Amino acid sequence: MNYGFVIDQERCIGCHTCAVACKIENNLPDVVWWNRILTDGGAEMDIPAGEFPNTTIEYVPVNCQHCENPACTKVCPVGATYKDEETGIVHQDADKCIGCRMCMSACPYTGVRSFNWDEPTHVLDMNIGGVDAPEHQKHTVEKCTMCSHRVAKGEEPACVEACPARARFWGDLDDPNSEVSQIIKKRSFKQLLADEGTKPSVYYVG
Template identity: 70%
Template sequence: MRYGFAIDTKRCIGCHTCAVACRNENNLPKETWWNRILTKGGDAMDLPSGEYPNVSVSYLPVACQHCENPACVKVCPVGATYKDPETGIVRQDYDKCIGCRMCMAACPYTGVRSFNWEEPSYYTGVAFGDADIPAHEKHVVEKCTMCWHRQAKGEEPACVSTCPVRARHWGDFDDPDSEVSKLVRERAFERLLVEEGTDPSVYYLV
């Protein structure tokens, strides 16, 4: 199996709902975002390029690309980041991570891995999110888990189920009948930094 996402950039309105849902579901500590919505346009968030009235802007939701040939897995000295052979999901074992940040340097997708630079704390003052997620740890690297804990219960990732415009699709690319397989067959798509040879499992429909 090769689980991944197909994200419809023509539908995405840059509302950040998926990013917030990810934070909420995974009890993300202060200042940490596993899923970020990049603005393709001007110099700052939500700023278009060009001059009125000829302006343009689009959005690119970016999190771990769950690559088929992940650069991070190869370089981890203790195997704390690894590829689940059954689902193709790139996972991170917090208890094993020694905090060397080799994976952060190796990953071509700038900023999808994040390090807990201090003891995790929460804006709410208490831990929130799903009961099944592992506790966050200080001084270790973490990233998108593709909502592993939800998949175990037969649910889709939180970012997919909350997207108000149904721009995010999730499924198995090895199954020709899956929704994502059909989408990438029917629609034009792009993948990020394919020249790096990582073979990412996130397809951006254009």
């Protein structure tokens, strides 16, 4: 099995709902975002490229790409980040992480891994999201878990469920009949930084 995402950029409206859903489900600390909506356009977020009326803009939601050939797992000196062969999910074990940040340098998709530079704080003084969501620790690296706690219960990742434009799909890329496999069979797709050879499990169509 190799779970992955398909993101339909024609449908994505750049509303950041998936990012917020992720933040809530995983009880992410205040300044931490595992899923970020990047703008392929002008110099700042939500700004298109070009001059009116000839402008272009596209949204690129980016979370951990759960690569088939991950750069991060190879370099971790203690094996705190590893690929689950069962599901294809790349995990990050906060209890084991020594905070060397080797994985952050190795990962070509900069920004999907975040380090808790500060003591994790939350606006609300109670935990929110899934009861089995991961803990957050100061001075360790964390990232998208593909909501492995939900997947284990047979549920979809929170970002997929929350997307109001139905632009996010999730499923087993190894199963030719799965929704994700069917979409990438029918439509042209791209993968981020495909020439790095990491074989990311996130496909962008549109």
